[in-house]
Structure formats: structure tokens, C-alpha cells
Amino acid sequence: GQQLNQSPQSMFIQEGEDVSMNCTSSSIFNTWLWYKQDPGEGPVLLIALYKAGELTSNGRLTAQFGITRKDSFLNISASIPSDVGIYFCAGPISSGSARQLTFGSGTQLTVLP
């Protein structure tokens, strides 16, 4: 099946630093999504991207839809302690006549004070 590979797998950064993570696929996606999972909670959608080359921001978060449509990037500027969590990329795939989301392997972010 289609697999989304995220890197890095985990990151330890100091508060105030900027963070970059990416997601790659062997297949083309027409939509890229970024979700965040806080500790002990379910994932929440942060940003949705619909067009190759698109750059979209949500506060300190900026995500880009790669030109090849096989990758996406998420940047977090000036990190704060509440940025801790797991960041997942996701994309829609077909399952028979239905549509579902496939999720990447996640990037675990730890922000040190």
C-alpha cells in the first residue's frame, strides 16, 4: 500500500528554536495534511494543502506542498513547550469506492525549556 515516510523520527530542541520536518511518498498525492497528536489525546488537523507548490501558514506553523506532489514539509518557528507532541502527515487514498486517510510514521517533537 501507499506509505508515507516522515523524518526525522524524533527531535529534541530548545525552546525558541525553529523546527523542520518532512514527509515523502513514492506515490503522488493531490492533498497533503498535517495533524498533531498531543500526549494522551487524539490527532488534530493543523494544516491542509491542496495544490503543488502551495505554502500555507497557521500561526507559527508553515507547511508546503512539494512541487513533485510526492512530499510535504512542516516548519514550526520559535518553538514553545506546548509544541510537544507527535506530528503526522497524511494523505487521502482510495479503498475500493471509499476514500480514507493514510498517515505517516510521525515525528515526535520534544521541546526543552
Add this chain to the structure above:
Amino acid sequence: DTAVSQTPKYLVTQMGNDKSIKCEQNLGHDTMYWYKQDSKKFLKIMFSYNNKELIINETVPNRFSPKSPDKAHLNLHINSLELGDSAVYFCASSPVQGANEQFFGPGTRLTVL
């Protein structure tokens, strides 16, 4: 008001037992999902229901049986629990089938001893 709620939050049980996890959404959404998150945090869809009808059934052992009494509820019953069933199970919902934004519950951590 919790949008997507699951009970119980934690479930510890012996191998071979049968257990159920309940999920309710008060968002008026048509579609509900069950996901399994393993120890490596990989998030994989198990089932999807649209208006009480099963539309996605990934490769899941038939010991797992979802039931949707109405479109606001999707329960998961697991027979003959095995050690490998230990994971966090997330319920989610979306306004329509295949929507990019899915709203996740807080998860049920199942531990099989």
C-alpha cells in the same frame, strides 16, 4: 461538551477475554472510524462506517467486530483478546465519507496481559 468521546480510557484485561470499546460523537457527522495506534505510534485505519453502513474494512482479524446502532455511535467489540491487540484505539468522525478533517476521540489504551 466533548465532540468525540470514548469509553473506557484505559482497559487492562487477560488474554482470551472479550471486551468492548464505545464511541459517541455529538457533531452530527455521517462518518465514523476506528483506528489502531501501535507501540511505534503508527496510526492505521481499521473500519469506517457511513450512516451506519460499513464501507471500509481493512485487513483486521474477524475477532474485531464494529457495530453502529445509529450514526452517532460506533462501538468496537473484540473477542478472544491476544497480546498483539495491545494498542491505543482511536475513534474518529468526519462530516462526510473521506473528508480530510477527521475529529478524533481521546483514545482507549488497551493492555492485554
